[in-house]
Amino acid sequence: MxxxxxxxxxxxxxxxxxxxxxxxxxxxxxxxxxxxxxxxxxxxxxxxxxxxxxxxxxxxxxxxxxxxxxxxxxxxxxxxxxxxxxxxxxxxxxxxxxxxxxxxxxxxxxxxxxxxxxxxxxxxxxxxxxxxxxxxxxxxxxxxxxxxxxxxxxxxxxxxxxxxxxxxxxxxxxxxxxxxxxxxxxxxxxxxxxxIKVKGADYTIKPAEYYGKYFYFLGLNRFLACVAAGKEAMKSKSGSFFFKIISSYENCRRQKLELKISENERKIINRQRWEMLKRKWLKM
CATH class of the missing domain: 3.90.550.10 (Spore Coat Polysaccharide Biosynthesis Protein SpsA; Chain A)
Incomplete structure (x- = not known):
C-alpha cells in the first residue's frame, strides 16, 4: 500500500x-x-x-x-x-x-x-x-x-x-x-x-478556557459539556475549574461561533458521547 x-x-x-x-x-x-x-x-x-x-x-x-x-x-x-x-x-x-x-x-x-x-x-x-x-x-x-x-x-x-x-x-x-x-x-x-517535548513542558495541563472551547467546537450539548467539565474539574480537584470551563463554553455559545461539523454530525457526536457515558458511568 x-x-x-x-x-x-x-x-x-x-x-x-x-x-x-x-x-x-x-x-x-x-x-x-x-x-x-x-x-x-x-x-x-x-x-x-x-x-x-x-x-x-x-x-x-x-x-x-x-x-x-x-x-x-x-x-x-x-x-x-x-x-x-x-x-x-x-x-x-x-x-x-x-x-x-x-x-x-x-x-x-x-x-x-x-x-x-x-x-x-x-x-x-x-x-x-x-x-x-x-x-x-x-x-x-x-x-x-x-x-x-x-x-x-x-x-x-x-x-x-x-x-x-x-x-x-x-x-x-x-x-x-x-x-x-x-x-x-x-x-x-x-x-x-x-x-520530542520541550523540557519541563506538561501538555496534559490545559487552562479552563481551552476546555470550554474544546467542548463547544466538539459540538457537545450543554448537558454533556457539563459532564465533561465535571470530569476535568475532578482531575484538577478544583470546583472553580468546573465553572470556568462552563463560562468559556457559554461564551462560545453566546458568540455563536461557527462549528466545522454539520448538524447531523453534531447529533452523531452527542449520541456517541451519551452512549459512552452510559457504559462508563451509569453502567447501562
Whole structure:
C-alpha cells in the first residue's frame, strides 16, 4: 500500500530532522512526504531542502504564517499540503507531526494491519516521552485512541468522512465520525513513537478556557459539556475549574461561533458521547 504523509511544520528546525530521518530509515519505502512549512521564521525551510534536494519522496509547500488557533492551524496546513496531491494515487493518508521519531518498522506495520483488516479505518502507535533518561508512555490519552501526531487513515475511510475538520477537537471528531461509518480505530501498542517535548513542558495541563472551547467546537450539548467539565474539574480537584470551563463554553455559545461539523454530525457526536457515558458511568 502506498503512503501519503503530510507534515505541518512551524519553526521546527531542531525537531524536524529527527522526524524526517526516521522516515528515511523506514523498512517500507513506498511513501511520499509533503512537509508544509507554515510561515516559519527559523531555519525550517533550510532543513526541509536538505531532504527535498536529495530524495524524490520528499516535497514541500511554503505558506504564509497562518493564524494561531488551537487545532485549526495545524489542520489548515495539512489541507494545504493535501491539495497538492492526487489522493486517488495513494492507499493510506497520514497526518504526522514534525517533532516525533518513528521506529523503523512503523509504516511496515501500518501497511500490514490495513491489508489484513479491511474494516480498519484509522491506525497509529503510542506516544512516548523522555523522562529522567528513559522513554515512558505519555499518558495524555487512553490507549485506544490514535493521537493527532501519528494519524494514519485508510484512504477510503478518509474520503468517506470528508477529511479532517479545521477546528479544535478535530482529532476526536474524526474517530467518532469513522466509528459511525462502520470503520474501526485501532492503536498498535507495540509501536512506540517518541515525542520530542520541550523540557519541563506538561501538555496534559490545559487552562479552563481551552476546555470550554474544546467542548463547544466538539459540538457537545450543554448537558454533556457539563459532564465533561465535571470530569476535568475532578482531575484538577478544583470546583472553580468546573465553572470556568462552563463560562468559556457559554461564551462560545453566546458568540455563536461557527462549528466545522454539520448538524447531523453534531447529533452523531452527542449520541456517541451519551452512549459512552452510559457504559462508563451509569453502567447501562
Amino acid at each position: 502506498r503512503f501519503l504523509i503530510i507534515i505541518p511544520a512551524h519553526n521546527e528546525e531542531n525537531n524536524l530532522p529527527f522526524t524526517l530521518d526516521s522516515l528515511q530509515r523506514q523498512s517500507c519505502k513506498d511513501f511520499k512526504t509533503v512537509v508544509v512549512n507554515d510561515g516559519s521564521t527559523d531555519r525550517t525551510a533550510e532543513v526541509i531542502s536538505k531532504y527535498t534536494n536529495h530524495d524524490i519522496r520528499f516535497e514541500t509547500v511554503n505558506l504564509q504564517k497562518s493564524l494561531h488557533q488551537p487545532g485549526s492551524k495545524v489542520v489548515h496546513a495539512f489541507k494545504k499540503g493535501l491539495e497538492t496531491q492526487d489522493v486517488n494515487t495513494f492507499d493510506i493518508i497520514c497526518k504526522f507531526d514534525s517533532d516525533v521519531i518513528f521506529p523503523e518498522n512503523y509504516l511496515e506495520k501500518i501497511d500490514k494491519v490495513f491489508r489484513n483488516n479491511p474494516d480498519y479505518g484509522l491506525v497509529g502507535g503510542l506516544l512516548y516521552v523522555e523522562k529522567n533518561g528513559d522513554w515512558v508512555y505519555e499518558g495524555n490519552s487512553n490507549k485506544h485512541h490514535v493521537r493527532g501526531p501519528v494519524k494514519a487513515y485508510r484512504k477510503e475511510s478518509f474520503v468517506q468522512m470528508n477529511g479532517i475538520r479545521e477546528t479544535l477537537g478535530w482529532d476526536n471528531i474524526d474517530a467518532i465520525l469513522l466509528q459511525n461509518l462502520g470503520w474501526k480505530e485501532v492503536v498498535l501498542s507495540e509501536l512506540h513513537v517518541r515525542l
